[in-house]
Amino acid sequence: MRARDIWTTALIALTLLWAGMTLGVAFIAVPAQFAAEGLSRPLGIDITRHVFARLGQVELGLAAATLVLALLLRPGRLLWALLALLWLIVALQSFWLLPVLDARADQVLQSQEPPPGPWHGLFVASEVSKLGALLCTAWAASRRAPGS
Numbered sequence: 004m005r006a007r008d009i010w011t012t013a014l015i016a017l018t019l020l021w022a023g024m025t026l027g028v029a030f031i032a033v034p035a036q037f038a039a040e041g042l043s044r045p046l047g048i049d050i051t052r053h054v055f056a057r058l059g060q061v062e063l064g065l066a067a068a069t070l071v072l073a074l075l076l077r078p079g080r081l082l083w084a085l086l087a088l089l090w091l092i093v094a095l096q097s098f099w100l101l102p103v104l105d106a107r108a109d110q111v112l113q114s115q116e117p118p119p120g121p122w123h124g125l126f127v128a129s130e131v132s133k134l135g136a137l138l139c140t141a142w143a144a145s146r147r148a149p150g151s
Contacts, residue, residue, distance in 0.1 A: 006075075007075075007076065010072050010075045010076050011076060011144055011147050013072055014069060014072045014073070014076065014140075014141075014144045015141050015144045015145055017065065017068055017069060017072070018069065018137045018138075018140045018141040018144070019137075019138075019141050021062070021065050021137050022134055022137040022138055022141065024058065024061070025130060025133060025134050025137065026134060028054060028055075028058055029127075029130040029134075030130070030134075032054070033051055033054065033055075036050065036051065037051075044111070045111055045112050048108045048111050048112070049108065049112060051108075052104065052105055052108045055101060055104075056101070056105075059093075059096065059097050059101055062093050062096075062097070063093065063097060066089065066090050066093045069086055069089070069090075069140075070086070070090070073086050076147075078143075078144070078147065081143050082140065082143045082144060082147075085136055085139050085140040085143055086140060088132075088136045089133065089136040089137065089140060092129050092132055092133045092136060093133070095129065096126070096129055096133075100122065100125060100126055100129060101126075103122050104122055104123070104126060107120075107122065
């Protein structure tokens with residue numbers, strides 16, 4: 004197997020692993036947590052912000068790994084565009100949206116009720132977009148995979 008084939012396979016595996024993490028955390032674990040009886044809203048919010056903070060750190064590492072793989076692969080425009088979209092979503096979440104949500108969580112933890120805002124909806128939309136970008140990236144990379 005050539006090095007290029009290994010890098011392509013690694014990119015597919017990495018994006019599918021990342022998609023599974025996103026699906027498991029954002030769409031299964033966190034919603035299930037808030038459905039649990041006996042878990043107070045402040046505690047649920049505090050747990051959730053810690054979970055997304057750690058996931059965000061891991062995602063920055065995964066984004067860096069996909070960049071390295073892309074530089075090694077020198078993919079076509081479609082794959083570059085999908086990866087750029089993915090990196091943009093991760094950057095916006097990490098450096099803008101999660102800090103805004105953290106500030107709102109701090110207010111709740113201090114027994115204050117923050118004013119309504121679009122932040123949770125934007126976060127959900129960004130998670131859906133990220134999941135789609137990950138799956139499309141894996142698909143686009145698979146078109147370059149050995150035996151395709």
